[in-house]
Amino acid sequence: GAGVSQSPSNKVTEKGKDVELRCDPISGHTALYWYRQSLGQGLEFLIYFQGNSAPDKSGLPSDRFSAERTGGSVSTLTIQRTQQEDSAVYLCASSFAPGQGVNGYTFGSGTRLTVV
Amino acid sequence: SQQGEEDPQALSIQEGENATMNCSYKTSINNLQWYRQNSGRGLVHLILIRSNEREKHSGRLRVTLDTSKKSSSLLITASRAADTASYFCATPDRGSTLGRLYFGRGTQLTVWP
Numbered sequence: 001g002a003g004v005s006q007s008p009s010n011k012v013t014e015k016g017k018d019v020e021l022r023c024d025p026i027s028g029h030t031a032l033y034w035y036r037q038s039l040g041q042g043l044e045f046l047i048y049f050q051g052n053s054a055p056d057k058s059g060l061p062s063d064r065f066s067a068e069r070t071g072g073s074v075s076t077l078t079i080q081r082t083q084q085e086d087s088a089v090y091l092c093a094s095s096f097a098p099g100q101g102v103n104g105y106t107f108g109s110g111t112r113l114t115v116v
Numbered sequence: 117s118q119q120g121e122e123d124p125q126a127l128s129i130q131e132g133e134n135a136t137m138n139c140s141y142k143t144s145i146n147n148l149q150w151y152r153q154n155s156g157r158g159l160v161h162l163i164l165i166r167s168n169e170r171e172k173h174s175g176r177l178r179v180t181l182d183t184s185k186k187s188s189s190l191l192i193t194a195s196r197a198a199d200t201a202s203y204f205c206a207t208p209d210r211g212s213t214l215g216r217l218y219f220g221r222g223t224q225l226t227v228w229p
Contacts, residue, residue: 042221056216091158104149104161
């Protein structure tokens, strides 16, 4: 597609439920990133996929968080047993691989997750 | 932490004035990027400056980079109400050209008509 697509745009869930957030990156971008942003805060890195390499999961805050990227394209971020502190905007971005034309990230519009 | 820090946290100006935002970072970098965010949603890439560049222009944007001071500035000239947004600087891992980016907390710019 023309841009990075994220769905859903908004999600309200009850504490303890599992949620799945989807990201469809720009075709041809081999790198995909997940960040989250709490109200009025900066971006917190979660996970980074680059081609077929093992993902950099160093930013995942707990084992309730996991992500996968199928076929080198679409990615799903899963949060199990959601807690209120998980409420945030979850942002996905994609880019070319490092060294292949450094033009920065292209971000999606994000998923606003509210845990009640 | 390599995280950049923007300064000031908030800036309020009148249309037509210039806006200057600063960013400081901690480790050596290959490049530094500036992004804009409207209404807490996705960020938009504005400009990238490489470590061997000192100044770069894009329309009404002017970015400078001083690697000796580990700092960068973003100047928006002749600001407009539509420039109202949060502005973030971001740097990659030390020695990397892209990959994971470290973002600061941002500067909230308000431009009054």
